Amino acid sequence: MKIKSICCIGAGYVGGPTMAVIAKNNPHLKITIVDINQARIDAWNDVDVSKLPIYEPGLADIVKETRGKNLFFSTDIDAAIDEAEMIFISVNTPTKTYGKGKGMAADLKYIELCARNIANVAKTDKIVVEKSTLPVRTAEAIKSILHNTGNNINFHILSNPEFLAEGTAIEDLLNPDRVLIGGECEEAIEALANIYSSWVADDRILRTNLWSSELSKLTANAFLAQRISSINSISELCELTGANVNEVAKAIGMDSRIGSKFLKASVGFGGSCFQKDILNLVYIARSYGLTEVADYWEQVIIMNDHQKRRFSDRLIKTLYNTVSGKKIALLGWAFKKDTNDTRESAAIYVADHLLNEQANISVFDPKVPHTKVQTDLNYLNTRSEAENESGAISVDSAYEAANDAHAIAIMTEWDEFKTYDWKTIYSKMKKPAFIFDGRNILDKSEMENIGFDYYSIGQ
């Protein structure tokens, strides 16, 4: 079966870039990305591609090349479902904030709404692809909704989890380590494999059963996050023993059985998925009665929370046990470099802790809009919006943030931070001038030569 028309429900960090890359490599395919969020769709359609809702290196060029030719953005969800032979579900699956499983389980209400929408609208057979990250056995629920429409339409469900990382989404999509397709119907699996095979070698396209595919996605994220928590746990030991975590990471990473990637000690991992997916894994394990399995993975999150807290505690302790009324500059608000995404960013939690201690926070991030700092802090519900507004501001440059500051905390590893004139920054700050480098991106001896009191992670 050769697919000619695709619909993707969800124009977010995954739906947008993924479909743009599929469109670029399959000019014969018509792809419509739909979303309930009108503002988001308008931004995707903006003639000025610098206004796209997502910042990803390389994305704007691909959108410019494909938009209006074989890639379309719309809020007319029903029309796009009706027209498509294959429908990707790429909506958000956040941690539940209410009811059973609150704070742990994935909230599947958006997935279910999509399935019901497809069931209501479809008049012809469809292949439905789970692109969102889902708990193992979700396809069962989707199948049950789709197969009970009573209208004699055949639906095939595939699981095709996405492994892209933000900041490198386009590169990851163009050169994936693997593409994973889980399913029960060989013809449907091959129809999807055929789309990827226009740019991905066939030996990198894995075919599995539905449940292995769903579970592999949660497992991959759990393993990746586990490496970060593992090295972060060692960073604390390094700080007390004189070992250097960068040296330890290099030494262990050169063992080919361990590998060198994902061993960068940091202020803690952020992003929309690691925490949510591990909590979901823990919840699933507990719901099967697997206490040891659940406890094992939960420790990855406990360690990450500890690392974020430890960073702000150390800053406060070093600043003579009080930051009350002191200006602290946070450089970086995004959860990693090269993205404007701030979901679960460590910066939010560090700022929240410092605000509890009555610090005055000044934030600079090269890609995050000023208003986002307030919305992220307000979302935590720790204090009133007015208090957040008076305690934290977002400014236009690192130099402005550092002006009269007692300390700088580096929260994101933006490349431009390494190129700053740190002597000028030093001259603008209160003395002693402290740097807390939550990403280990600056050179310790260079900073100390300028006059800074420099603290980093695990050194």
Ligand code: NAD
């Ligand atoms: P996102 O929040 O950026 O985008 C989801 C979009 O879906 C939103 O624009 C929302 O308005 C839309 N939506 C929700 N319900 C809808 C409905 N019923 N009809 C139409 N549109 C609807 O989320 P994201 O970061 O793109 O993540 C999507 C999924 O992909 C999640 O399951 C996530 O775990 C997974 N994932 C994310 C990444 C990542 O790097 N962000 C990577 C791999 C997998």
Ligand code: UGA
């Ligand atoms: C992660 C995975 O890497 C993707 O494969 C997956 O598709 C995605 O989650 C998802 O499911 O959403 P992402 O969260 O976008 O991608 O970015 P990562 O590069 O994994 O970084 C996550 C966090 O870990 C960031 O805060 C980053 O700074 C931190 N990190 C990463 C470290 O602290 N140390 C490292 O060595 C690597």
